[in-house]
Amino acid sequence: MTRFQDPRAAELAQQIDQINVIGWESVCNLALQQHVVKGELSPVETVLHFDMFLTRSKDTADKRQTIWAEQISQGISGIEWYTVKYGGFTVELPRLCEELTLVPGDKEILTCSKPVALDFLTHWNMVFKLWRYDRETESRWLSSQWSQFYTEYMSR
Numbered sequence: 001m002t003r004f005q006d007p008r009a010a011e012l013a014q015q016i017d018q019i020n021v022i023g024w025e026s027v028c029n030l031a032l033q034q035h036v037v038k039g040e041l042s043p044v045e046t047v048l049h050f051d052m053f054l055t056r057s058k059d060t061a062d063k064r065q066t067i068w069a070e071q072i073s074q075g076i077s078g079i080e081w082y083t084v085k086y087g088g089f090t091v092e093l094p095r096l097c098e099e100l101t102l103v104p105g106d107k108e109i110l111t112c113s114k115p116v117a118l119d120f121l122t123h124w125n126m127v128f129k130l131w132r133y134d135r136e137t138e139s140r141w142l143s144s145q146w147s148q149f150y151t152e153y154m155s156r
Contacts, residue, residue, distance in 0.1 A: 006076045012067055012076060015067055016100070017099055024060065072103050078101050079095070091119075094109050096110070122150075130144040
């Protein structure tokens, strides 16, 4: 379950979601793409289709930029809060909504939640093994201790 930091953000996220659906719906028409790939369209039709794709993509991006500008001007936070439950331990964490952008103050919310997320990981990773991927070793997957994980996380 998620909730927005600012209740007005839900409406903006829904508007951007609709813009994305409408903007990409006809452009990404699978049947027309198959005609292009199979060479069933003439070169002129292919160029026109590509031009329509670029125009529609730009229009969609412009509409999103307009909503983001409105979001920033009104100071509507792009943060949404979600709940993680595991083994009887519950934590509520923030994340940036995929449809929205950061506004002043959002970065601080995310930064302040870092200790809560690390405490949650620490609590559950005392029991479980941590694994890390290293493409330079032969086995690639290496078992890791919490302290190693934390050190690498903090250095990145």
